[in-house]
Amino acid sequence: MKRRPTNGQLEGIYPGAYKMPKVDSHAADGGELADAALAPLRTALAELRERSPAVCMAAALGSLRSNVDPSEEACATHMTPLRRAEFIGGRLAIRQALQDAGHAAPVVVADGQGVPLFPEGYVGSIAHKHGRAVAIAAKTTTADGLGIDLEFDENCDEESLVAEIITEVERPGLAAIRAAEPTVLSPATLVLAAKESVYKAVFQITRTKFDFDDAELTFRADSRSFWAARFPGDKYLAVRGEYEIVDRWIIAIAYAVSEERGPASK
Numbered sequence: 001m002k003r004r005p006t007n008g009q010l011e012g013i014y015p016g017a018y019k020m021p022k023v024d025s026h027a028a029d030g031g032e033l034a035d036a037a038l039a040p041l042r043t044a045l046a047e048l049r050e051r052s053p054a055v056c057m058a059a060a061l062g063s064l065r066s067n068v069d070p071s072e073e074a075c076a077t078h079m080t081p082l083r084r085a086e087f088i089g090g091r092l093a094i095r096q097a098l099q100d101a102g103h104a105a106p107v108v109v110a111d112g113q114g115v116p117l118f119p120e121g122y123v124g125s126i127a128h129k130h131g132r133a134v135a136i137a138a139k140t141t142t143a144d145g146l147g148i149d150l151e152f153d154e155n156c157d158e159e160s161l162v163a164e165i166i167t168e169v170e171r172p173g174l175a176a177i178r179a180a181e182p183t184v185l186s187p188a189t190l191v192l193a194a195k196e197s198v199y200k201a202v203f204q205i206t207r208t209k210f211d212f213d214d215a216e217l218t219f220r221a222d223s224r225s226f227w228a229a230r231f232p233g234d235k236y237l238a239v240r241g242e243y244e245i246v247d248r249w250i251i252a253i254a255y256a257v258s259e260e261r262g263p264a265s266k
């Protein structure tokens with residue numbers, strides 16, 4: 001079974017692919033720097049929110065100076081400063097999204113595998129990239145699982161990425177994305193974002209690990225949406241998703257919903 005490359009490995013596989021300067025993790029948490037860095041993400045999230053009003057969405061900068069709950073802080077003690085900044089940025093974003101969804105004082109710790117644990121009655125997801133974090137949250141009446149991924153569209157080794165991420169069945173979908181999004185440098189990065197959002201939405205329900213070639217997505221490039229045609233784990237789950245692209249930032253979100261609330265679905 002192929003192992004999914006991490007961002008760090010992708011940097012090794014595709015030298016120069018992640019050259020974009022990171023936001024200084026010691027930077028002030030607000031102000032012009034934050035606003036400028038987060039503006040395209042907020043625009044993309046606003047577009048996605050219009051299409052899914054029940055899902056709350058937020059963005060934040062990675063930060064070492066912001067306060068998070070001590071139980072959240074405790075999840076990050078072993079992390080490098082850069083990783084801790086990302087982690088805290090993710091906690092700031094998910095806190096905002098959960099508050100917008102109706103939780104008064106949300107705390108999101110992680111389990112031993114780093115999987116976020118959301119407050120009772122809520123689901124959510126976190127992603128980060130290049131010092132920015134995004135998160136989505138909703139009540140469990142909206143979805144059984146949510147997933148989000150954030151990628152930056154860069155001119156990487158598209159051929160290798162296609163081989164790693166995309167199955168034969170998905171090739172026509174990739175061609176449709178290429179045709180519908182002529183300014184996108186790496187359509188495979190867009191598919192990667194969609195697949196990771198699906199993985200996150202599904203894993204929090206099924207706890208079943210899977211790789212890129214274990215899942216197949218069908219894209220509707222004209223409406224920037226997709227659904228999961230095949231993935232391991234749970235026959236009762238239906239997973240669909242949407243994406244937006246603003247200033248080369250790609251955000252994909254996925255919703256996993258039980259078709260029938262049978263015994264295997266929760």
Ligand SMILES: CC(C)(COP(=O)(O)OP(=O)(O)OC[C@H]1O[C@@H](n2cnc3c(N)ncnc32)[C@H](O)[C@@H]1OP(=O)(O)O)[C@@H](O)C(=O)NCCC(=O)NCCS
Pocket residue numbers: 004006007086087088090110113114115116125126127128129148149150195196198199200201203204210211212213215
């Ligand atoms: C979970 C995973 C997708 C995260 O992707 P990433 O590019 O490393 O990092 P991202 O910034 O996108 O997301 C990180 C966040 O995802 C969340 N996360 C971690 N593991 C998770 C899991 N198993 N399920 C759901 N969310 C998870 C965490 O909130 C994490 O941020 P935090 O540690 O600061 O809280 C990746 O680490 C992984 O395990 N991949 C292997 C499986 C896979 O990708 N299969 C593809 C199937 S199509």
